[in-house]
Amino acid sequence: MEVFTSIKGLRSFLDQQLLQQKTVGLIPTMGALHEGHISLVDASIKQNDVTVSSIFVNPTQFNNPEDLLKYPRTLAEDCAMLEKAGCTAVFAPSVEEMYPEKSSLVINFGTLESVMEGASRPGHFNGVGIVVSKLFHIVSPHRAYFGQKDLQQVSIIQRLVADLAFNLELIVCPTIRETDGLAMSSRNRRLNDAERNIAPHIYRILEDAKKDLVAGINVKEVIAAATHAFSTIPEFTLDYFEVVDVKTLQPISEIGSAGTNAICVAAFLGPVRLIDNVVF
Numbered sequence: 001m002e003v004f005t006s007i008k009g010l011r012s013f014l015d016q017q018l019l020q021q022k023t024v025g026l027i028p029t030m031g032a033l034h035e036g037h038i039s040l041v042d043a044s045i046k047q048n049d050v051t052v053s054s055i056f057v058n059p060t061q062f063n064n065p066e067d068l069l070k071y072p073r074t075l076a077e078d079c080a081m082l083e084k085a086g087c088t089a090v091f092a093p094s095v096e097e098m099y100p101e102k103s104s105l106v107i108n109f110g111t112l113e114s115v116m117e118g119a120s121r122p123g124h125f126n127g128v129g130i131v132v133s134k135l136f137h138i139v140s141p142h143r144a145y146f147g148q149k150d151l152q153q154v155s156i157i158q159r160l161v162a163d164l165a166f167n168l169e170l171i172v173c174p175t176i177r178e179t180d181g182l183a184m185s186s187r188n189r190r191l192n193d194a195e196r197n198i199a200p201h202i203y204r205i206l207e208d209a210k211k212d213l214v215a216g217i218n219v220k221e222v223i224a225a226a227t228h229a230f231s232t233i234p235e236f237t238l239d240y241f242e243v244v245d246v247k248t249l250q251p252i253s254e255i256g257s258a259g260t261n262a263i264c265v266a267a268f269l270g271p272v273r274l275i276d277n278v279v280f
């Protein structure tokens, strides 16, 4: 497996691959890899000749300096996992390589970003839009892989691809969970033992809410019950719990047909902010 830190180095490697008519899959990540990331790598290896994983903790998408500072960084272990998985190349640039000058680009995703993660983390999706656009330009992948765990990010990137006519296929992969239901996430590493034991309640509350909605209980009541469930566990501070249309991401007062609804949650467990969702 090749590891590149410069855009030039990666580009010349990829140019050779393209000359040989090889297809390229890209998995953008911020590192501290887990089986969720590896599931994206596996999907890419099945569908492409060359799989590139990027590892870059993108400062422009962090609105909270402590979150950025404490974001886990484990490059050596990440590379070992990627090599074992059969990844072809890793792109792990420095901040200076990606941003030689401060970017002044502004990308506005309108109503897609005015809710949930976008509302709670001002500027977050502007930063995601900038870095993902740069990665798409640098790698020119045939396919790019993203996880459903970051549901709003998927919608934002679908929009970006359509608006800027990126010539690639977006592949959305299911959320990989621990055996107790907790969605795998790099930030889980920041939980202490007590917090880690409590964390699976996020998925339990999501699943209970889904069952109640499917059984016909109204959205307002279900949100109130979920909010109450979080309030009974004092370690949690709920940021949002929303029932939304999966396409528009706007709150709904009644659920629609199967596959068009999502429940999205963000909650602090101590200082760590975790997100999860179910689509049904």
Ligand SMILES: Nc1ncnc2c1ncn2[C@@H]1O[C@H](COP(=O)(O)OP(=O)(O)OP(=O)(O)O)[C@@H](O)[C@H]1O
Pocket (backbone or CB within 6 Å): 028, 029, 030, 031, 035, 036, 037, 039, 040, 145, 146, 147, 148, 149, 150, 173, 174, 175, 176, 177, 183, 184, 185, 186, 187, 188
């Ligand atoms: N549990 C998971 N299952 C499937 N895909 C995942 C999972 N966790 C993250 N991903 C996907 O991996 C890609 C890179 O995500 P990222 O590096 O931010 O990891 P993360 O675990 O989401 O970290 P964090 O949420 O703590 O920032 C994203 O497309 C994300 O949706």
Ligand SMILES: CC(C)(CO)[C@@H](O)C(=O)[O-]
Pocket (backbone or CB within 6 Å): 028, 029, 030, 056, 058, 061, 128, 131, 132, 150, 153
């Ligand atoms: C897509 C991404 C790698 C952009 O920095 C990040 O938002 C993430 O890890 O989901």
Ligand code: BAL
Pocket (backbone or CB within 6 Å): 061, 150, 153
């Ligand atoms: N997993 C999404 C990236 C972030 O939380 O900044």
